[in-house]
Amino acid sequence: MNRFLLVSIVFLSCTAQEDVLPVPTMQWTYYTTANGLGSNVTYTLFEDSQGRIWIGTDNGVSRFDGNSFTNYTTANGLVNRYVNAITETSAGDMLFGTDNGLSILRNNEWFYVPAFTGVPIYALRRDVTNLIWMGTIGYGIVKYNYEGGSYEQDFDNSCSPCNIVTVLFEDSEYHIWAGTDGGVKQYTQGNSVLYTKSSGLAGNEITAITQDTWGNVWLGASDSTGVTRYANGDFEVIPLLTNDIVPVRMKGIAEDEFGQLWFGYSRPWIDQKYYSGLSRFDGILMRKLSQGPPVSGISSMLRDSHDDIYVGTTSTGIARFRPIKF
Amino acid sequence: MKYLVLMALLLYSSLGLGQSRGDSILLSERTMDRPLNVHKGQLRVSGGYRLGLHTIRFDDEGQRLDLTDGGLSFASNTLSGEIKYGILEFLQVSLAIAYLNQAIKKPTNYIIASGFTEVNSMDVYNGLTDLSVGLDFRAPFKNRRIDLLISASSTVPTANHNPAPPSHSVSTVGVGQSSATSVNYQYNQALGNGTPVVAGGLTFKYRFDNWAFTLAGSYVLPTSDVLTSYYNSQLVSSSFENQQVFYRFQRPEEIRVFGEVEYQLFPWFDLIGEVGYVSTSGGFSEETGTRVIPDPTSLLSLGPGFEIIITHRVWFRQRVILPIAGTNSTGPTNYSATVSYNLFVSNR
Numbered sequence: 001m002n003r004f005l006l007v008s009i010v011f012l013s014c015t016a017q018e019d020v021l022p023v024p025t026m027q028w029t030y031y032t033t034a035n036g037l038g039s040n041v042t043y044t045l046f047e048d049s050q051g052r053i054w055i056g057t058d059n060g061v062s063r064f065d066g067n068s069f070t071n072y073t074t075a076n077g078l079v080n081r082y083v084n085a086i087t088e089t090s091a092g093d094m095l096f097g098t099d100n101g102l103s104i105l106r107n108n109e110w111f112y113v114p115a116f117t118g119v120p121i122y123a124l125r126r127d128v129t130n131l132i133w134m135g136t137i138g139y140g141i142v143k144y145n146y147e148g149g150s151y152e153q154d155f156d157n158s159c160s161p162c163n164i165v166t167v168l169f170e171d172s173e174y175h176i177w178a179g180t181d182g183g184v185k186q187y188t189q190g191n192s193v194l195y196t197k198s199s200g201l202a203g204n205e206i207t208a209i210t211q212d213t214w215g216n217v218w219l220g221a222s223d224s225t226g227v228t229r230y231a232n233g234d235f236e237v238i239p240l241l242t243n244d245i246v247p248v249r250m251k252g253i254a255e256d257e258f259g260q261l262w263f264g265y266s267r268p269w270i271d272q273k274y275y276s277g278l279s280r281f282d283g284i285l286m287r288k289l290s291q292g293p294p295v296s297g298i299s300s301m302l303r304d305s306h307d308d309i310y311v312g313t314t315s316t317g318i319a320r321f322r323p324i325k326f
Numbered sequence: 327m328k329y330l331v332l333m334a335l336l337l338y339s340s341l342g343l344g345q346s347r348g349d350s351i352l353l354s355e356r357t358m359d360r361p362l363n364v365h366k367g368q369l370r371v372s373g374g375y376r377l378g379l380h381t382i383r384f385d386d387e388g389q390r391l392d393l394t395d396g397g398l399s400f401a402s403n404t405l406s407g408e409i410k411y412g413i414l415e416f417l418q419v420s421l422a423i424a425y426l427n428q429a430i431k432k433p434t435n436y437i438i439a440s441g442f443t444e445v446n447s448m449d450v451y452n453g454l455t456d457l458s459v460g461l462d463f464r465a466p467f468k469n470r471r472i473d474l475l476i477s478a479s480s481t482v483p484t485a486n487h488n489p490a491p492p493s494h495s496v497s498t499v500g501v502g503q504s505s506a507t508s509v510n511y512q513y514n515q516a517l518g519n520g521t522p523v524v525a526g527g528l529t530f531k532y533r534f535d536n537w538a539f540t541l542a543g544s545y546v547l548p549t550s551d552v553l554t555s556y557y558n559s560q561l562v563s564s565s566f567e568n569q570q571v572f573y574r575f576q577r578p579e580e581i582r583v584f585g586e587v588e589y590q591l592f593p594w595f596d597l598i599g600e601v602g603y604v605s606t607s608g609g610f611s612e613e614t615g616t617r618v619i620p621d622p623t624s625l626l627s628l629g630p631g632f633e634i635i636i637t638h639r640v641w642f643r644q645r646v647i648l649p650i651a652g653t654n655s656t657g658p659t660n661y662s663a664t665v666s667y668n669l670f671v672s673n674r
Contacts, residue, residue: 216560236563258571258613284561285437285443285445285509287437
């Protein structure tokens with residue numbers, strides 16, 4: 001019997017089965033307010049130079065040392081309760097992007113930068129020269145010289161959605177990638193190039209960026225059913241194979257120790273609630289967890305220095321899993 | 327012509343291939359009477375074939391799983407060669423090597439989204455194993471009913487312990503108005519240990535007139551961990567790229583116990599019943615600082631066999647080994663056949 005005839009029979013005889021990645025075989029650990037986390041609504045994850053995990057939430061920021069949480073809120077000196085982005089300076093100062101500007105934690109003392117008051121900061125990235133890049137909502141990109149105190153705004157007059165910047169990433173060749181609502185900008189020594197769907201991207205609203213060990217830059221979008229791989233100057237769209245007609249909101253990409261890429265996203269359903277999806281790409285094939293990850297509303301992902309992957313959610317705190325090679 | 331005949335006769339006699347004292351020893355020994363090692367000056371060359379049918383698997387609780395249900399059964403083919411030589415009446419050296427061919431399938435998955443995708447995956451083992459070198463000392467008991475053999479062996483890392491790049495493939499075929507994609511992962515696994523693996527053991531045999539009982543045990547230990555590798559692959563524009571990833575690996579330790587009962591039905595025909603137990607534990611793989619220790623495994627098997635003395639120099643042995651119980655391992659049903667040729671390369 002022709003093999004593909006056989007495959008067709010199997011196809012016709014079974015119900016829609018997307019894939020069979022065995023979720024239970026991966027060890028998941030959950031952390032919520034019951035464990036000391038400041039809030040179950042989380043926005044961002046960051047590992048500092050001491051291996052501590054910082055979690056930006058809708059009620060300040062939490063620091064996780066592997067055993068317990070230390071929480072900081074506006075009562076401690078945060079400029080705003082909504083912490084959307086976190087980074088660390090070369091001196092070890094912690095920077096927090098909030099809905100109302102930038103907060104700084106230095107030697108257990110809180111500061112803020114008056115010049116950025118009122119600016120919603122949704123992305124932070126320290127580049128190789130120690131320049132702090134800030135992605136804002138409506139103000140474009142701000143390049144902040146933390147040592148000197150000066151800053152420079154890069155506002156795009158020709159592309160209004162390009163001034164909504166929700167993710168920043170520096171690749172191994174020191175290009176800064178800025179994910180915006182109007183595509184992705186690639187900065188090379190101060191000059192930027194904008195890539196959009198017409199350039200080959202899966203979507204225009206770029207909300208997650210990472211680079212894998214092959215050197216590929218991965219772009220996740222919030223208006224697409226696929227993910228974009230950038231290699232050698234070319235963009236290639238790889239479908240997420242979620243069976244969803246409507247786009248997903250990809251908020252996290254992490255590569256595990258085995259070279260597998262994990263894509264975390266939310267999937268809208270009929271009742272307009274967002275559920276989470278987690279897909280894995282092994283370099284050849286995208287495969288989705290059949291039952292979805294045991295978390296909901298993925299907002300961010302992070303691979304830490306112990307090779308665990310943290311998943312931030314918008315309603316159930318954070319979760320951590322140990323990837324296995326399939 | 328007569329010189330050729332003369333040379334052949336000289337060569338024949340120098341190799342001890344003529345009727346010699348060695349031949350008379352071989353002629354006088356039934357299968358169960360043979361000492362556990364070869365005689366001084368005796369050279370035994372054996373070649374064998376083993377077909378392993380892996381149709382069941384024992385899980386971590388010892389439950390028997392039928393691999394044929396999911397189409398996951400597989401076969402292994404092993405060609406083996408062994409040479410034994412008696413340096414002294416109580417001391418022999420041996421060399422052994424094997425050629426293995428097997429493909430272990432993983433469950434086939436089907437992805438139904440934006441078309442139909444069939445995903446197959448298999449690990450392929452194909453090639454020579456490490457060379458094994460052994461030294462056996464037989465206790466010089468005068469009582470011929472009792473035999474005791476002390477064995478020591480080591481592998482020489484002659485086989486490659488790094489796998490070859492994978493042989494993945496992707497094909498797309500139209501099915502009606504839609505298309506089906508077949509993704510085939512093929513990982514080519516290495517057969518070498520990368521380091522000497524030493525073994526020590528003891529074999530005891532007791533003979534009655536027509537019955538004999540043998541009990542053997544050995545312990546197998548890797549001498550060190552090794553740096554080995556696997557491949558990550560990516561498909562870019564219909565072509566595969568491979569990336570070699572290195573990690574440290576140490577194979578598990580092994581305990582092997584073996585028992586055999588023989589009944590010499592005729593002087594030329596020996597019936598054999600054997601039982602074997604193998605367990606592994608320890609070992610690790612370590613890629614990024616975290617050691618992953620594999621689950622311990624065990625396998626108990628038994629089966630019948632026989633040996634026919636075709637001539638005093640040529641023996642034929644056949645066995646069937648059936649899996650009985652185990653944990654974390656496949657249980658192969660092994661059919662094996664071995665032919666041995668014996669000669670004395672020096673007169674005693």
